[in-house]
Amino acid sequence: MKHMTKIAVSLAAILLPATGAAWGQSKGGVIDVATIGEPPTLDPMASTADLVGIVTQHIYETLYTFDKDWGVTPLLAAEMPQISADGMTYTIPLRTGIKFHDGSDMNSADVVASLQRWMKVATRGKQAAETITAVEATDDNTVKITLNKPFAPLLSLLSLNNAAAIIIPSENANEDPMTKFVGTGPYLLKERKPDQFIQLARFDGYKSRDGESNGYGGARKQYLDEIRFVPVPDPNTRVEGAVSGQFAYVDSLPVESFEKISGGKTAPVLLKPFGWPVFVLNTKEGLNSDIKIRKAIQAALAPNDMLLAAFGSEDFFAVDGAMYPEGYKWHTEAGTEPYKPDGDTEAAAALLKEAGYDGSKPLRILTSRQYEFHYKMAQVAAEYLKAAGFQVQMDVVEWATLTKNRTDAGLWDIYITHSPFLPEPSLTGIMSDTSPGWWVSDKKHEVLGAFNAESDPAKRVALWAAVQQAVYDEVPAFKVGNFNALAAQAPNLKGVTPAPWPYFWNAYIESN
Incomplete structure (x- = not known):
């Protein structure tokens, strides 16, 4: 496939x-x-x-x-x-x-x-x-x-x-x-x-x-x-429920539980690669309505450490800025130059200074512990953002609350989610003007409009590169990398x- x-x-x-x-x-x-x-x-x-x-x-x-x-x-x-x-x-x-x-x-x-x-x-x-x-x-x-x-x-x-x-x-x-x-x-x-x-x-x-x-x-x-x-x-409770045989199927387990759920009353199901964790930025209002602030976040984040904290072993993740990995027809490296595996704190600090950010207003990160890897990435991201000069506020809520709160532009600056690699790039949330994050720009409409209007598959692949370029140029979201998902059966x-x-x-x- x-x-x-x-x-x-x-x-x-x-x-x-x-x-x-x-x-x-x-x-x-x-x-x-x-x-x-x-x-x-x-x-x-x-x-x-x-x-x-x-x-x-x-x-x-x-x-x-x-x-x-x-x-x-x-x-x-x-x-x-x-x-x-x-x-x-x-x-x-x-x-x-x-x-x-x-x-x-x-x-x-x-x-x-x-x-x-x-x-x-x-x-x-x-x-x-x-x-x-x-x-x-x-x-x-x-x-x-x-x-x-x-x-x-x-x-x-x-x-x-x-x-x-x-x-x-x-x-x-x-x-x-x-x-x-x-x-x-x-x-x-x-x-x-x-x-x-x-x-x-x-x-x-x-x-x-x-x-x-x-x-x-x-x-x-x-x-x-x-x-x-x-x-x-609670992810640990899901693991114990799998091991004890309480459930016939257990979704979204921490990858470090792979050995624990191997054999006996359950067995692991590994989807590789599953998809990509993403930090969605609120471009509508607040700090991230300023492109310089978004660029500072893009420079500050260190995907390698974030993924290592979330998944523990390179068996379960790959540091990759392309929105689709190699081997997928949509793969392109267009625009990925700002994606730095170890971040660039100095560049981020300079962008913050240029934006006039004085640290008085916190950068609010909305996340949940039900997907434990979201929370672990948020913890590491917060430290890199602080090093760049941000004041950071972590808002940790239940997943159902997060999906509700993300619809209110006044409540957050970043929320953390993930997605499988979808068969049609235009299905990705940020491609919709009305999806939380509310990325709307002339450039987006130009390149996405051309991509969506083209029916020829080969031409669409070429046009997708311009859409990915716009994502990196305007930073409506930050792709952390690729990850594998674990379940038990x-x-x-x-x-x-x-x-x-x-x-x-x-x-x-x-x-x-």
Whole structure:
């Protein structure tokens, strides 16, 4: 998979049968999945948090999704769209016989209402809305999307599971916030007890696609009776829960626990490379509305020490300023000269002096300990920033609070997050003007507009270099490096394919 995440599984390979190996397995069983915390919402349109997408992708579905090679593939759409010669009209045929969890039939009116809500509520929907002039039903089973200019990322935006273009009943599409959690997915919401569990039960009216499973696409078999997502905010508690066999699957473990979870009642699942930690800068207001301050932060940070503190061993990280690593089709070194593995304190101090910063106003770093590597990077970053002359204020909160607070530009200057290497660069949060950080500039619109308007894959690769150059020139975010992600899986849980957003359709419990 040259153009997206390459997955290596160590020790857990025996747990992971090849595609189709689980076919014919009997239904039954309940699994508990430990997550990093309580999701802030069960409305995937309203959040870009991976945690929200992990849970809700079982409840709701989109028109398209990603296959095992990170290509777009139909999900609720019957097939790939017919695209007009000028690239400005997408005609999408819908699958028939699809039921919502409330028993109603899905049709084009539901799709139109859902996409209209998506364009109002979701950051990525707002991003798409800038080029969409109309979404209309041409008959009960066909939807037409009309654009004002060609927009190559559209299908990828319709495929992603966070800030997601989920399809819901039209009568629910006016809700904001959402109160009725009704989708078409293989599992429905049975019960939610905040900070205890989210319990999903098999939806017996689900209509799977034919054929075999294919990444997030293809057949979605419902072997499990129930899936319970259990919030476990403390990473050490997640490790102990994995070792004791309390959970069938444990997401986001500290990489130093690799040996501890190897063997016995659990085994490690290593995704390598998984993605990139990123410091997002608030360009809208506060200290970081000044480009010189942002440049000072860029110069001050020392990725090597930050990654070493977060991951401990180079087996689990790579110091790399390119937004996509070597081997990915989007890889380019354009603009990366300011990325210094050990930082440049003197240059940062000079930039601060030039900006007129006197240390009276703190640089506020918003982070969480539920992703422990975020917190460890923040601690190291704070020391380098102080050495450059910043006064630093660490605001450490629960992840759900962070995802809420980051939407308020008055509360932070930097927040820390991470992302898998996404198949379409325009899916990256900072590419949306409305995503927290609010990077808006003429240069961004020029280079990103050219990139998004180009449909030729080879030309898009060349145009991406100019977008990465603009990221380094204007510093809306700071990529720390590349990292590998660790999870744990019980030996009797089969049919789970390692993925950035783990999913449990096709999973089953092996009988003794």
